[in-house]
Amino acid sequence: MIVRTLCGAVALVSWIGLWNVPAVAQPSEAAAPRDLKSIVDAQVLRVALTRFDLPSFHVRGPDGRLFGPEIEMAQQIGGALGVGVEFIDSAESFDTVVDYVAVGRADIGVSKLSQTYNRLKRVRFSEPYVTLRHALLFNRLAIARVAAGRPPAVVLQKYAGRLGVIGGSAYVDFASRNFPDATVVEARNWDTAIENLLSGNVDALYRDEFEIRRVLKNKPALNVQLGSAVIVDQNALLSVAICDTCSKLQQFINYHIGVTRGAFTLKKLLDSDLGKSAR
Amino acid sequence: MKAATAVGRDNSLKALSRSINRPAITIAAIVLALALGAMRLPFLEYLRPVGDFYIALLQICVLPFLLATIPLAVRSAMASGSAPGVLKSLLFWVLMTVVAVAAVSVTIPSLFFSYALPDEQMMNNIGALLGRSADSVDVEFAIDARHAAEIKGAAEGGIFALIPTNIFASLSSNDSVRVLVFAAIFGVGMVLTERESGQSIFEALRHIQAVCVLIFDWFSLLVPIGIVALVAPQVARLGPDAFTALTFFAYPLLATGAVLLLAAPLFCAFALGASPGSVFGALLKPVMLGASTRNSLVCVPLALETLKNDLKVKDEPCDLYIPIGIATIRFGTILYFVIATLFMGTLMGRQFNVIDLGLLAVFSVGASFATIGLSGIAALAPLAIVLRPFGLSYEVAVPLMIIIDPLAEMVRTMLNVAINCMIPSLAGGRAAMPTTQSAQ
Numbered sequence: 001m002i003v004r005t006l007c008g009a010v011a012l013v014s015w016i017g018l019w020n021v022p023a024v025a026q027p028s029e030a031a032a033p034r035d036l037k038s039i040v041d042a043q044v045l046r047v048a049l050t051r052f053d054l055p056s057f058h059v060r061g062p063d064g065r066l067f068g069p070e071i072e073m074a075q076q077i078g079g080a081l082g083v084g085v086e087f088i089d090s091a092e093s094f095d096t097v098v099d100y101v102a103v104g105r106a107d108i109g110v111s112k113l114s115q116t117y118n119r120l121k122r123v124r125f126s127e128p129y130v131t132l133r134h135a136l137l138f139n140r141l142a143i144a145r146v147a148a149g150r151p152p153a154v155v156l157q158k159y160a161g162r163l164g165v166i167g168g169s170a171y172v173d174f175a176s177r178n179f180p181d182a183t184v185v186e187a188r189n190w191d192t193a194i195e196n197l198l199s200g201n202v203d204a205l206y207r208d209e210f211e212i213r214r215v216l217k218n219k220p221a222l223n224v225q226l227g228s229a230v231i232v233d234q235n236a237l238l239s240v241a242i243c244d245t246c247s248k249l250q251q252f253i254n255y256h257i258g259v260t261r262g263a264f265t266l267k268k269l270l271d272s273d274l275g276k277s278a279r
Numbered sequence: 280m281k282a283a284t285a286v287g288r289d290n291s292l293k294a295l296s297r298s299i300n301r302p303a304i305t306i307a308a309i310v311l312a313l314a315l316g317a318m319r320l321p322f323l324e325y326l327r328p329v330g331d332f333y334i335a336l337l338q339i340c341v342l343p344f345l346l347a348t349i350p351l352a353v354r355s356a357m358a359s360g361s362a363p364g365v366l367k368s369l370l371f372w373v374l375m376t377v378v379a380v381a382a383v384s385v386t387i388p389s390l391f392f393s394y395a396l397p398d399e400q401m402m403n404n405i406g407a408l409l410g411r412s413a414d415s416v417d418v419e420f421a422i423d424a425r426h427a428a429e430i431k432g433a434a435e436g437g438i439f440a441l442i443p444t445n446i447f448a449s450l451s452s453n454d455s456v457r458v459l460v461f462a463a464i465f466g467v468g469m470v471l472t473e474r475e476s477g478q479s480i481f482e483a484l485r486h487i488q489a490v491c492v493l494i495f496d497w498f499s500l501l502v503p504i505g506i507v508a509l510v511a512p513q514v515a516r517l518g519p520d521a522f523t524a525l526t527f528f529a530y531p532l533l534a535t536g537a538v539l540l541l542a543a544p545l546f547c548a549f550a551l552g553a554s555p556g557s558v559f560g561a562l563l564k565p566v567m568l569g570a571s572t573r574n575s576l577v578c579v580p581l582a583l584e585t586l587k588n589d590l591k592v593k594d595e596p597c598d599l600y601i602p603i604g605i606a607t608i609r610f611g612t613i614l615y616f617v618i619a620t621l622f623m624g625t626l627m628g629r630q631f632n633v634i635d636l637g638l639l640a641v642f643s644v645g646a647s648f649a650t651i652g653l654s655g656i657a658a659l660a661p662l663a664i665v666l667r668p669f670g671l672s673y674e675v676a677v678p679l680m681i682i683i684d685p686l687a688e689m690v691r692t693m694l695n696v697a698i699n700c701m702i703p704s705l706a707g708g709r710a711a712m713p714t715t716q717s718a719q
Contacts, residue, residue: 141628141629144670144672148667151674152674157420178422216406220407221399221405223675224675227417229417229418230420231419231421232419233421
C-alpha cells in the first residue's frame with residue numbers, strides 16, 4: 001500500500017513537472033508553426049536573443065534597453081512587416097536561441113548565429129548578413145613547442161591538443177568536424193574560454209576571425225603571448241534563424257538583407273565600440 | 280715632369296682625404312646625423328636618395344678590388360712561404376675571437392634580462408606594435424589540404440651559397456661571397472701556373488688594385504656627407520612607438536656593442552704596441568663607414584688601407600683575412616641573435632639556464648654563418664635556427680626585429696668591421712717596415 005502510494009506520488013510529481021517544463025525542453029508542446037501572414041495578423045515579430053551581450057552585435061544599455069546592429073536589423077524587419085517587435089532575450093546559449101525558434105517560442109533568432117548542419121535540421125536560415133572566417137587564438141609558446149621548428153600552421157592544421165570553444169555554440173560542431181584529433185573543452189562563455197587559454201587549461205581557442213582579433217585589439221599585450229590564425233577555407237555564415245515552416249518570412253528577410261548589404265563588415269565590427277566597456 | 284705633377288696631385292688628394300676623414304670630423308658628422316635624426320625633420324627623407332647614391336658610388340670598385348686583392352694576397356703568402364703560419368695564426372685568433380664574442384654576447388645581455396622585466400605598459404606597446412606589424416593575423420592555413428598554401432622551404436643556403444658555379448652571374452648579381460671564393464681559388468691557380476710558365480697577370484692585378492684604391496679615395500672625400508645622408512634618415516625612421524619597444528632590446532644591444540667596440544681597438548693597440556687613442560681614431564673611419572652604409576663589404580678597401588697604412592699592420596694577414604673575414608664572419612650578428620632570443624624569451628616568460636645559454640651561444644654562431652650573402656631583413660631568416668630550439672616564435676620576433684632593425688643593422692655592421700679589423704692585428708702584429716704599396 002505504502003509502495004503504491006509512493007509510486008502514485010512520484011507519478012503525480014513527474015506529471016506536474018513535465019507539464020511545467022519550458023517549451024525549449026519539450027518540442028511536442030510547440031506552438032503551431034507560423035509564417036508571414038500569421039505574424040502580420042498577430043501584429044508582433046518575436047525575436048529570440050542570447051541573454052548575454054554580444055559586443056558589436058547587440059548589447060544592453062545601463063537601463064536594460066537593447067541596442068546594436070542586430071537589434072536595428074530586427075526592428076527594420078518588423079517595420080517592413082508593419083508589426084511590433086518583441087525581444088525574447090533569455091536564451092542561455094546560442095543553441096538555445098535556435099531552440100526557441102525551433103519550438104515556436106520565437107519567430108526568428110538573431111545572435112551572431114552560424115549555420116550548421118545540426119541547426120539546419122531544425123530551423124531555416126536567412127542568407128548570411130555577414131560571413132566571417134573561422135579562426136584560432138593560440139598560445140605561441142605551446143604551439144611552437146609542438147611544432148619543433150616547423151611553421152605553426154603545420155601544427156594548427158592538424159591540431160591535436162586541448163581546444164577551447166564556447167559551450168552551446170556552433171563551434172562545438174565545427175571543432176569536432178575540423179579538428180577531430182583535438183580534445184574539445186567547452187567553456188561557459190567567451191571570457192571563461194579566454195581565462196582557460198591564459199591559464200594553460202587549453203592551448204588554443206576556436207571561434208570566428210572577428211572575436212579572435214577583437215581580443216587582441218582590446219588587449220594588445222596579449223599579442224606577445226597569443227597568436228591568431230585564420231582558417232581560410234572555413235566560413236561562419238552569420239544568419240537569421242527562422243522557423244522551419246516560415247518560407248515566406250525567409251524570403252522577406254533575405255530581401256531585407258539583400259537591400260541592406262554592407263551593414264555588417266569585419267572592419268565596421270572591429271571598429272565598433274559597442275559593448276567594449278561591458279566586456 | 281708630368282709624372283711628378285701627377286704624383287703631387289695624388290698626394291694632395293690623399294692629404295685632402297685624410298684631412299676630411301679626421302676622427303674629429305667623422306665624430307662631428309655622426310653627432311650631427313644623430314641630432315638631425317632625433318629631430319625627425321621632414322626634409323630628412325630627401326637625404327635618403329643622397330645616401331643611396333653615395334653607397335652606389337662606393338660599391339663601384341668593391342668587386343674589382345676584391346678580385347684583384349685576394350689573388351695578390353694569396354700570391355704574396357705562397358711566395359713568401361709564410362702562408363701556413365699566417366693562416367694558422369689567423370685561424371687561431373678567429374676561433375678565440377668567436378668564442379670570446381659569443382661569451383660576452385651571452386653574459387652581459389643575460390645579466391640585463393635577469394634583472395630587467397617588461398612592465399604592463401611596455402608589453403601593451405610591444406603587443407600593439409606586433410598586432411599592427413603582423414596586420415593582425417599571424418597565420419593563415421586551410422583545413423582542406425587541397426586549399427593549403429604550399430609551405431615554402433628554406434632559401435638555398437649552406438655550402439651551396441659559397442660555390443661560384445657561374446662567376447659572371449655572381450659578379451652581375453653582386454654576389455660578393457661567391458666572388459670571394461672564386462678569387463681565392465683563382466689566386467691559388469694563378470700562383471701555381473705562374474711557377475710553371477713564368478707568366479702571370481699579377482702586375483695587371485696590382486694596377487687594378489691601385490686604380491680601385493684611387494677611386495675609393497675620391498669617394499672618401501664624401502664620407503662626412505655620406506654619414507649624415509645615411510644615418511639621419513635611418514635614425515628618423517625609429518618613431519616614438521618603436522623607441523618604447525626598443526628600450527628593452529636596445530639597452531643590452533648598445534651596452535654589449537659598446538663593450539665589444541671598445542675592446543677591439545684596445546686589443547689592437549695592445550698587439551701593435553700603439554696608443555689606444557690613435558688606434559681608436561684610425562678604426563673610427565671604417566667602423567663609421569660601416570655604420571652609415573650598413574654594408575660591411577663596402578668598408579673592405581678603407582679597412583685595409585687603415586690597417587696597413589695608418590696602423591702599420593703586416594700586409595699578408597690583412598690582405599688574406601679582411602676581405603674574407605668581413606664577408607663571412609659576422610660578429611655583430613652573433614650578438615644580435617643572442618639578444619633577440621633572450622629578448623623574446625623574456626617577453627614570453629621563458630627562463631634560460633646555464634646550459635641554455637651555452638647552446639644559445641653555439642646556435643647564434645652557427646646561425647650567423649647562415650646569413651652569409653644575405654643583408655638587411657633577409658639576414659633575419661636564420662634567427663629561426665636560434666629561436667625555435669628554445670620554443671620561441673620566429674613569427675613574433677620578425678615584426679619586432681624589423682622595427683628595431685634600423686638601429687640594430689648599424690650596430691651589427693660596426694661590430695663586424697671593428698672586430699674583423701682586430702684579428703689581423705692580433706695574428707700579424709706590426710709590420711717591420713712601412714708599407715709602400717699604396718704609393719705604387
